[in-house]
Amino acid sequence: MKHIALAAFALALTAAPGSLAIAQDYPAPVPLAQGAQAPIDAIHKADGRLRIAYMPPATEFNYYIAIGEGIKSVAANKNVDVFMLAPQSGADINGQMGMIQDVLTQNVDAIIFGTHDEGAAAPLLKQAVDKGVAVVMINSDIPNFPTPIHGVVGYAQRKGTHKIADWAIAKFAGAPVKVGVIEGQPGYHSTERVGGFLDGIKGAPNFEVVASIDGKWNVEGGNTAAMDLLQAHPEVNLIFAANDYMAIGASYAAKALDRKDLIILGNDGDTSGLEEIAAGTVTATVNTVPFLMGQAAMHATLDALDHKFPGGWVEIPTEIVDGTNVVSVLQKPEKLYPKPSKSY
Structure with a gap:
């Protein structure tokens, strides 16, 4: 069943424009x-129109x-009414925690969130779960958030960056490659993404x-x-960055x-990053299809609110995008946000 669902969702990566409805069939x-799953049957769905808070770590990231x-x-x-609430900077952890506290005083049915500090967010999200609010994390594959939540939707971060390491090894077989790594701020996401890339190149002498x-x-x-x-290590001829x-x-x-x-290798599949690949200034990225992730x-x-979602982690398929296939991705603007700056 899982493999069928993954294959169906993966079609959304390459399907013809206008066929995005398949994204609702999430894997x-x-x-x-163990111990990380909040009970789905304890979610309380209010009568009438639903209110859902979308709370990413920051608005600075498209x-x-x-x-x-x-x-x-x-x-x-x-x-459904959806509203977004997030600090401007991804480094503003206190700002995000204040916003979560504020949302807890409002009548919301669900919180879809992402955070750069799981430890700080956990006590507040526990309060939400205890109130019967559905709590779903996005853009992650963390199997054990510090407090039980109802679901996680994201991609396998280590698998994705391992995939771009495999791509690099195939491209530069035998040639000496001096690597510089640009990490994100310390935390789960940076550890997983950098770790996947390092695992991938470990066997390449x-x-x-x-x-x-x-x-x-x-x-x-x-x-x-x-x-x-680059100034300290001019011998570096490849940079892996943990996001686009x-x-x-x-x-x-x-x-x-x-x-x-x-x-230069990235990770995410941001429209700006894809256009840099098309322009030849960035070499490749792991496309994690954020628009489709949001749909899933x-x-x-919504299924959790109806007690139809079983709980757990929903894996969003990824693909490597480089100069050979970037135009075909940019030619599907309905799957991108913001839209590309021009027609491709």
């Missing part, structure tokens, strides 16, 4: 770790806006990691990190230093 969930657009696209056809530095998840941080890294924003920042550093030889998260949340 069959995988159980969370990635989370794309997830939100996927959520809203489903809500538009249901009896021609790959050597010479430096790893925090890029703070954003373009400015990625630019600063890459400048420092830092990869774009690295591309700015490469341009400033006239490093036309530099291979919304369908799972």
